[in-house]
Amino acid sequence: MKLAIVEDDINMRKSLEIALGEYDEFEVVSFKSAKDALKKLDDSIDLIITDINMPQMDGIEFLRELNGKYEALIITGNATLNKAIDSIRLGVKDFLTKPFEIETLVEAIYRAKKEREVLSKSIKKQKINKVAENKSFIATSPALEGALKLVNKAAKTDASILLLGESGVGKELFANYVHNNSPRANAPFVAINMAAIPENLLESELFGYEKGAFTDATEGRAGKFESANGGSIFLDEIGEMPIGLQAKLLRVLQEKEVVRLGSSKPIKIDIRFIAATNADIQKKIKAGEFREDLFFRLQTVPVNIPPLRERVEEIIPLCEWKLEQVDNQYGVGKKTWGEGAKEQLLSYNWPGNIRELLSVVERAAILCEDDTIMPEDLFLSSRESGGKKKIANLEEELIYEALKSSNSDVDEACEILGMKKEVLLSKIKKYNIKL
Ligand SMILES: Nc1ncnc2c1ncn2[C@@H]1O[C@H](COP(=O)(O)OP(=O)(O)OP(=O)(O)O)[C@@H](O)[C@H]1O
Ligand SMILES: [Mg+2]
Structure with missing residues (x-):
């Protein structure tokens, strides 16, 4: 799978490159700006992983510019969560709030891959036209x-x-x-x-x-x-x-x-x-x-x-309605709720409201195993920040790698990292890295 990372923050970008590079099945290219990516992206890319808050062109504008040509995954800080939610309208299915665990990102990548595989096998694919799709109205709260x-x-x-x-x-x-x-x-x-x-x-x-x-x-x-x-x-x-x-x-x-x-x-x-x-x-x-x-x-x-979130009574009826619709559209079969799934749906606060709910349910219905939707299939935890092994911790690994390749030459490592010398020295001390 060829992944394109678009991220202006060099630490984050390099961290992601290193972390994802450890997986044999991923080939990673990265860009420091959306403009740069727009110039160089080609058909070999399978998935784009983009930040939202970037100078010149932000992640949302970038996606709008791409116009659905590539599937994308969004990484976002809490401050830009609202923007991330805007991206659902542009077809983005999963997003991660920083800081996140690298495993969560990898899971999100696999979800995108699996969805593509399932849908390419689906016989009914896209039979229902978009117009008929959303005429009904659920309003029970x-x-x-x-x-x-x-x-x-x-x-x-x-x-x-x-x-x-x-x-x-x-x-x-x-x-x-x-x-x-x-x-x-x-x-x-x-x-x-x-x-x-x-x-x-x-x-x-x-x-x-x-x-x-x-x-x-x-x-x-x-x-x-x-x-x-x-x-x-x-x-x-x-x-x-x-x-x-x-x-x-x-x-x-x-x-x-x-x-x-x-x-x-x-x-x-x-x-x-x-x-x-x-x-x-x-x-x-x-x-x-x-x-x-x-x-x-x-x-x-x-x-x-x-x-x-003030209409929780509508959540489950909306889900049931959406499940039926997804089955009609893709022929994925009837689904049931696994333990804890409904609870997750009911307790999440849905900043993107019904649009977000319908998008989450659609993806879960396509990805779930044995026709049972489990909490993991909803993948809602990725939207709530917090986690044990934060991606920020990869900074340590990144500094270590830079020093290793420069044979402990701090000036050269600074150059590789695009970091000021006093910053790097303080981080070396902070992480207790032996030169
Ligand atoms: N009560 C409902 N029953 C079924 N589907 C709904 C319901 N309310 C909204 N939807 C669906 O949710 C999605 C978002 O709704 P809509 O586009 O009307 O939101 P909006 O308030 O205009 O959002 P925005 O401010 O982002 O434009 C649409 O796909 C719509 O069909
Ligand atoms: Mg609208």
């Missing part, structure tokens, strides 16, 4: 009852709805639900994510443009507002909307008309607005990054969707 009641009532009206909640709680699913249960159900539902589109393109995406509005505009094009006419528009991650565009959006809400770029002719539109955010809008308002008047317009009906 008391915590969600309030939100559901509100949404059911509001759906029948034309009121603007603002969906609030952490990442992965189901805001987009709720937005769909609102539309499908509204009188506009047979008209278009158009979704646009403010965070996913570069600022300079967002305006033309939303408002459309006339021929000649800018250099590349060889033809006129309708924007998302016009496309949603008669139906609903879902403005996802509204908190990320640039302040300049917010004024324009407010006008659309008030006047119910849009003006394409390069035109002065207003076009009447009739749309229902649904917006969502996982950011703290109040904070953004205070900081002058979000218009208060727009906020009030958007949140005629604010709906708080609670995090999964």
Whole structure:
């Protein structure tokens, strides 16, 4: 298996190289930056192991750039755990929080390998299309009852709805639900994510443009507002909307008309607005990054969707539903719960909410032996930091190796390690390494 390590921290990178190099079946290449890796990665790579927090381009941007071309595993510090969770959306299945044991990393690598093997044998592979996949809705907890009641009532009206909640709680699913249960159900539902589109393109995406509005505009094009006419528009991650565009959006809400770029002719539109955010809008308002008047317009009906940890009653039903879906999709057969598995699912705090839960269950169903899902198959402990033999301890081994190859020449070892002499000397003392 050929592994590519992308890690800016030299100690960590070298430690990983040495530790993984001990395994005969791994061939390891490493890169000190994502940019570097993007230039040099080729088809021979089986798995990417990347850090999140790196200068220039971080791990998430890197993965986005790779666009699913390689399978990836993430190593992250606690501070960037939220970002790591973002990576689930990009298809990352396992991540490890630092410090971790090298054995845990190796296990994660084997999981990726095994999954590939199982899926390549699966007959039903990907038969179900992605669209049909997530239409059903599990909502059985008391915590969600309030939100559901509100949404059911509001759906029948034309009121603007603002969906609030952490990442992965189901805001987009709720937005769909609102539309499908509204009188506009047979008209278009158009979704646009403010965070996913570069600022300079967002305006033309939303408002459309006339021929000649800018250099590349060889033809006129309708924007998302016009496309949603008669139906609903879902403005996802509204908190990320640039302040300049917010004024324009407010006008659309008030006047119910849009003006394409390069035109002065207003076009009447009739749309229902649904917006969502996982950011703290109040904070953004205070900081002058979000218009208060727009906020009030958007949140005629604010709906708080609670995090999964407050909806534990839903965890097992969601899992059962997902297991059935995975079987339909990959033909992996029926699964049962081994001892302790359900307890783990119920006690983990799910920072990535339902998205994280579904991803964990899918992988466990594919990887488990004898059709029984055991706690190890969930691999949740890798997400909670702490462990006996920390990867940081490999530093000692690394220094030892460097000194050995330099024949105890400290200056040369410094060079190999990219470490200052006084730092190395203090570490030699700390680890009691004999020169
Ligand atoms: N109640 C539910 N029943 C079944 N699946 C659900 C439920 N809620 C969410 N999901 C699924 O979980 C995943 C995440 O949901 P969704 O994309 O709606 O979250 P989100 O709140 O928009 O997250 P983000 O803020 O990260 O965009 C999706 O695959 C969705 O289909
Ligand atoms: Mg979303």
